[in-house]
Amino acid sequence: DTEVTQTPKHLVMGMTNKKSLKCEQHMGHRAMYWYKQKAKKPPELMFVYSYEKLSINESVPSRFSPECPNSSLLNLHLHALQPEDSALYLCASSQEEGTGTYGYTFGSGTRLTVV
Amino acid sequence: AQSVTQLDSQVPVFEEAPVELRCNYSSSVSVYLFWYVQYPNQGLQLLLKYLSGSTLVKGINGFEAEFNKSQTSFHLRKPSVHISDTAEYFCAVSRMDSSYKLIFGSGTRLLVRP
Numbered sequence: 058d059t060e061v062t063q064t065p066k067h068l069v070m071g072m073t074n075k076k077s078l079k080c081e082q083h084m085g086h087r088a089m090y091w092y093k094q095k096a097k098k099p100p101e102l103m104f105v106y107s108y109e110k111l112s113i114n115e116s117v118p119s120r121f122s123p124e125c126p127n128s129s130l131l132n133l134h135l136h137a138l139q140p141e142d143s144a145l146y147l148c149a150s151s152q153e154e155g156t157g158t159y160g161y162t163f164g165s166g167t168r169l170t171v172v
Numbered sequence: 173a174q175s176v177t178q179l180d181s182q183v184p185v186f187e188e189a190p191v192e193l194r195c196n197y198s199s200s201v202s203v204y205l206f207w208y209v210q211y212p213n214q215g216l217q218l219l220l221k222y223l224s225g226s227t228l229v230k231g232i233n234g235f236e237a238e239f240n241k242s243q244t245s246f247h248l249r250k251p252s253v254h255i256s257d258t259a260e261y262f263c264a265v266s267r268m269d270s271s272y273k274l275i276f277g278s279g280t281r282l283l284v285r286p
Contacts, residue, residue, distance in 0.1 A: 063215075088272070090272075097279075098278070098279075099262055099264075099276030099277060099278055099279055100262075100274075100276055101276075102273050102274070105272050107272075112272070113272060113273070147215055147216065149216075154272050155266070155270075160206060160218050160221050161274065162218075163208075163215040163216040163217070164215050165213075165214045166215045168213070
């Protein structure tokens, strides 16, 4: 299995809703990442998990809450989002923290619309 | 700090023609260099990467790139494009000493016409 799987593919939520994005990989990678990509823009790093511990938080608002329950799974919990949070949320993984020798493997993303 | 510049926001080209997508970077430290492709409504797929060694790097789908340290460039080339190469292409860098973060250029849309 050489994939990063993200669910759901599309999500529409209201500003008072609570929802979660899920990311799963079975490549034995020990680092996982959340990126946010606005329309017509490049991806921007949000969080880095290394060995199931939060390693990097790129000053992301607290309405985004990451969780890494085990080495294969990464969640992003969403609460009280704003319309400007609408974007494509990409999950990625790598063997170790950092792009190093192998680079990242990206999932196909969750397209989030906040109404 | 590192930055990546992709000067061409869109590159139109006819099928079977050659193409070059330009990427320049700025960094005070050594970096790793990457090209990713993003097809519509999909995630990013790694095309190729430069870590060290030979400055000419070959990737998937017939793409190659050349690292030029003096010009701080990492241009992507393909000798003959197909309709299916139509996509967004991102150049990216990461610091060798702290490589957790990929910094992307603004992207170049390659539009292949029949």
